[in-house]
Amino acid sequence: MKYPEALKKGDTIYVTAPSSGVPASLHGVLQQAVEKVQTRGFHVRVGETAWQQQKAASADRFQRAEELMMALADPEIQVVMPPWGGERIVDILPLLEWEWLRELPPTWILGYSDTSTLAFAYTMMTGTASAHGTNLFDLAAPIWDDVTKKWERALKAPQGEAIYQHSSSHYQSSWKKAFEQPGSGFVLDTQTSWKHLEGANTDELSGRLLGGCLNTLPRLVGTPLDRVQEWRSEKVIWYLESTGMDAAEIHRSLWQLQQAGWLDNAAGLLVGRPEGYNDTEGFTMEDSLKELFGGRLPVWYNADIGHMPPQWTFINGAFANLRFDRGQAEMTMRKS
Structure with missing residues (x-):
């Protein structure tokens, strides 16, 4: 790297x-x-x-x-x-x-x-x-x-x-107030609580970071730009986030990445708070995550990633250690 x-x-x-x-x-x-x-x-x-x-x-x-x-x-x-x-x-x-x-x-x-x-x-x-x-x-x-x-x-x-980051105390639940005065900054109005898919209070992950926007990254699957298989020797912590996707579309996109083998050697999955999200006929994002990864892959969601700020800065390719403790998370990242 x-x-x-x-x-x-x-x-x-x-x-x-x-x-x-x-x-x-x-x-x-x-x-x-x-x-x-x-x-x-x-x-x-x-x-x-x-x-x-x-x-x-x-x-x-x-x-x-x-x-x-x-x-x-x-x-x-x-x-x-x-x-x-x-x-x-x-x-x-x-x-x-x-x-x-x-x-x-x-x-x-x-x-x-x-x-x-x-x-x-x-x-x-x-x-x-x-x-x-x-x-x-x-x-x-x-x-x-x-x-x-x-x-x-x-x-x-x-x-x-070492580059240290800690989860936010509050996040912005909607862009509406922020856009009333563009450039005035985020309106951090809702308490942050990262969640563990299996309900654990504590957890740890280690691996190299890869990820981005779930709306767009699946479009690279099967193209000449898809070289994820070259990372099979590495344990990867995937981070993903979405905007304007309902639970069914999130499910289809995650399923595509899973079937393409992108997550085969994953150490864990971090999922950002979904912006513009709706359940699909009672089917939720949590349901999707459990069906696809429950009991097989550590998953933390409602994370500080993407379109519902604030968000961490992740370096693709960097090595990271993450700790989860009762709704809060911390990451130590190194360019190594």
């Missing part, structure tokens, strides 16, 4: 939109996020795609791919950080010159939602670690909560040094 160099003050973060860009009505929030990150001592450059959006994408697939490739090849850029996710990052994946990227010095990719599709593929195809965590847009908040702000520590930590 290759790791990009540890982030430091004075480094450059490049904002490109390989999936969705930001519409004109929210340009002020994007600029606010850029300025906030600059106060942390980083240079921020913003690509053309970040400022535009039409037909569910920032630009045509060729422009999006070209701008991303430019950023990943530029030795003056240390982090690629999209403004947020979107719907159509799959369009550009066949256009990326993976063998060429594999030979370049590694660059951090950080984000979640559709960005996780790119980050996961980047790790699979180049052997380079990538980061799943906050997107740039959420960093417009005047104050970053203790969980969200760990993205900086995760990227700054030298290889081999």
Whole structure:
């Protein structure tokens, strides 16, 4: 596993939109996020795609791919950080010159939602670690909560040094209040309680981290980007989260990953709080998890991952030790 160099003050973060860009009505929030990150001592450059959006994408697939490739090849850029996710990052994946990227010095990719599709593929195809965590847009908040702000520590930590994260005390139950004043930060209004599928009060997991958005990662199954079988020698802790999926769709997506063999050598599964979720005729996400994994795989759900913030920063490929204790969790992660 290759790791990009540890982030430091004075480094450059490049904002490109390989999936969705930001519409004109929210340009002020994007600029606010850029300025906030600059106060942390980083240079921020913003690509053309970040400022535009039409037909569910920032630009045509060729422009999006070209701008991303430019950023990943530029030795003056240390982090690629999209403004947020979107719907159509799959369009550009066949256009990326993976063998060429594999030979370049590694660059951090950080984000979640559709960005996780790119980050996961980047790790699979180049052997380079990538980061799943906050997107740039959420960093417009005047104050970053203790969980969200760990993205900086995760990227700054030298290889081999412990990166510690603890579960949140509260999470945001809905985006409605946050969008009443875009850029004002999360409304953390509900007590966090991670749950163990078997009802255990305590548990521990160890393994390498892999994961992302359940809406999008199953689309990679069976494509040239599906190289999960190359990880069979590793015990993997999978982390997954979803948005706008009901229990039946979550079930089908997890079933697909299971049948494709992605979870064959799993050490455990972490499932984020599902955003925009509904049961399906009395069938729940918990029912799905029990049918697929009950008694066979340690599963923790309602975790700090994804679309119901705040969320941990996971590094794909990093080694992690996790402890679960009565609804709370802690993780020690190392780039090793």
